Amino acid sequence: METTTETFTVPEGACLVDEVFYVWETRMGLWTTMTKEGRKMLTGMTRDAVVTMTRWHLKCEQEGTLEQYTRVVNSGVVGGKL
Numbered sequence: 001m002e003t004t005t006e007t008f009t010v011p012e013g014a015c016l017v018d019e020v021f022y023v024w025e026t027r028m029g030l031w032t033t034m035t036k037e038g039r040k041m042l043t044g045m046t047r048d049a050v051v052t053m054t055r056w057h058l059k060c061e062q063e064g065t066l067e068q069y070t071r072v073v074n075s076g077v078v079g080g081k082l
Contacts, residue, residue, distance in 0.1 A: 006038065007038075008034075008038030010022055010034075011024045011032075011034075012024075013025065014034075016036070017033075017051055017054075018055070019036075020035065020036060020058065021033050021034060021035045021036065021041060021054055021058070022034045022035075022036070023047060023050060023051055023054075025047070026043070030043050030044065030045065031043065031044055031045070031046060031047045031049070031050045032050065033050050033051070033054040035058075041054050041057065041058075042054050042057065
């Protein structure tokens, strides 16, 4: 059985939060989070907002309740003939 290890780069200036995910300010002045495993998470206007929502998102994933808070607004399928 083969295992592959994907590598990723932690952005310059990123801070590790709760030993679980990184947060950093982008060049456009927004804030972004990424898990320690390299999975990109959220982007938002303030550091506090993305840290709070990333914690909530990861908690819901862990508890298996994320689908209770998720909905599809538009399917993106065009009906009829074009």
